[in-house]
Amino acid sequence: MSIAVATEIDLNSQLVLDNEAVSTLFLDARTANSWSDEEISDETLQAIYELTKMGPTAFNSQPLRLTWLRSAESRERLVPHLMDGNKEKTRTAPMVAILSFTNEWHSLMPTTAPHMAGSLMEMFEGDLAGRNAMGSNNAHLQAGYFIMAARAAGLTVGPMTGINPAGIDAEFNADSSHSVIMVVNLGKPGVPSDRDRLHRLDFDLATVTL
Template identity: 45%
Template sequence: MTALHPDVRPTDALALDASAQDLLFREARTANAFTADPVTDEQLQAIYDLVRFGPTAMNSQPMRLVAVRTPQARERLLRHMSEGNRPKTATAPLTLIVAADTGFHEHLPTVFPHAAGARDAMEANPGRAAMARFNTALQLGYLIVGIRAAGLAAGPMTGFDAEGVRAEFLEGTGHEPVAVVNVGRPGPDAWFPRNPRLDFDQVVTEV
């Protein structure tokens, strides 16, 4: 079985046209260097307004974002990044700290009104923090696709001191850092070689 070649072309079996398929997936890459072109507040809001509709368990919305833009805030973040992730984070015009709100259940009456007891049940649920992290991970995936939909590149990373980031940026919030995502337009030599992908019949079984 062979791995999927990166030049496999779009298919007519999908509702998205070929250019959208390429923009979101086939030609999209994880950027490791960025230009100085800014990511605007309008772009960031448009991305969030799109991806907030992605499905999660109970329609919960535990993802919280800290937008790091200023040189001072970036320096605070850089000291908590792993050595290999510091240069790319230093060049990104916007970096998002993606965190999970373990108190997400407090918003359930608003986003999930037909389950009146959901908030009280989740308050006592010992798996609430794990649920927050899992659904934040789902929302992180939507966020990456939304960044690509804006014509930008995302560089998601988990190589950082989570406790340091929590203490530096999230103290007292009940939010747990899940990932750090650099956002911007790719700069020179932004790509590592693309790794192969598994083929369909290596992944899918039918019963």
């Protein structure tokens, strides 16, 4: 199978991954709204995390925290805090992940970045705004790794920010340093998307070489 993309270059000749991997991760992967009924095992969830955690973060801070919602009861606690258009697909997805960041990421620096833990902890200890900004930014990066890791495990995903963050934090993150950034539905592929791919911006529009 060769890769068909609207590009003037031969994409295949520039990549080190095989075509199937590139299709699974990027070219054929679509945002999902329906899934098969197949359960997602705990081993698959752990595999997704094992890949996600390897993506780079500033100071190796790794602020992403995940809450897996497997039970119907936990799902029903989440649904009222989603935009209407996101409710049914979240009820029917085999697995739902709440992605949050912790603003206490700096307290793990002795483990995650021992060579600079002292100076970083001193710098960020009294700077909650700085910790929130770093935590949110780097958790969003990790959310991207999470999406690609789930695809690498053969799942299709539906990321959503059509959520009420305050409601989700009150329900799932109360009395913690965690703040939700995104909800992601996951499962084995169901009915393929019947929506045309939306336009992706061309290289010349989105990039400049100096």
